[in-house]
Amino acid sequence: MKRIFTPAFLLLTAQSFAQDIKPEMADSFRSSGKIYVVVCVAAIVLTGLLVYLITIDRKVSKLERDLKSLDKTSN
């Protein structure tokens, strides 16, 4: 992925050099490739939170089933 993106972003920076004054963007950060570290970290955090939410969701489903069987046995 690095091999494809680095030249692509270099191309992007080359294009923006053509302008006289350009707003400062994180171009060097991106061309050094380290932005992927941030994306990975954010993706891991998101994965963790979503897995957590799915686990809670399943636990609630189990409780709903337990409650149903409780109602059946007591009636």
Next chain:
Amino acid sequence: MNIKKNWWKAITCVLLFYTVIEGFLGAVPARDILNETIRNLYFHVPMWFGMMTLLFISVIYGIKHLHNGAMRSDLIAREAAHTGVIMGVLGLITGSLWARYTWGTWWTQDTKLNGAAITMLIYFAYFILRGSVEDEQKRARLSAVYSIFAFVMMIVFVMILPRMEDSLHPGNGGNPAFSKYDLDSKMRLVFYPAVLGWVLLGVWIMSVRIRIASISEALLNHSDTHPTS
């Protein structure tokens, strides 16, 4: 998990991963002052979309309760408002941080900002009201009526008043709106999926909260009818 019932949860996950990956790697227009913080559009703004969706669900179920008197509608209204307020608080915090690095201050006396803060206070009062009424039916009716007022005030403070005055916040008064950036078709490709993804996440959390609350209600009723078991 049941695919037929839970397909939208899978879509939520896909949309959020797309948001996080494309949100950082995708191309954005280069703007002074904003710089890379323009990417906050994918994270800060969807919080408000999520809050509004959830508060809308809350007021709809509040009205539904007034209509049919069902306690289940009141329960849904309560949990939707709870999740909505959480998203609103996240919107306030992220907005404040963004303001610090673009406007140079954590907070300004801006109609949009103060309006959003007042909206949160109005909804805090909703929960205080709920907590202060003992009788179930009375609490449900009172809070449903109050939530209609709260929702209308939210629209006034967040959508109407800021548009009538000048504001630093994009999309208001004489300030160039974010539509200028939204018009960037590359950003739209991330922004719309991001909004949908975060809104769905809010609805997902709300649905889990509703189910937990229903279980505890059922358990309470169960121990009432079967005191020995």
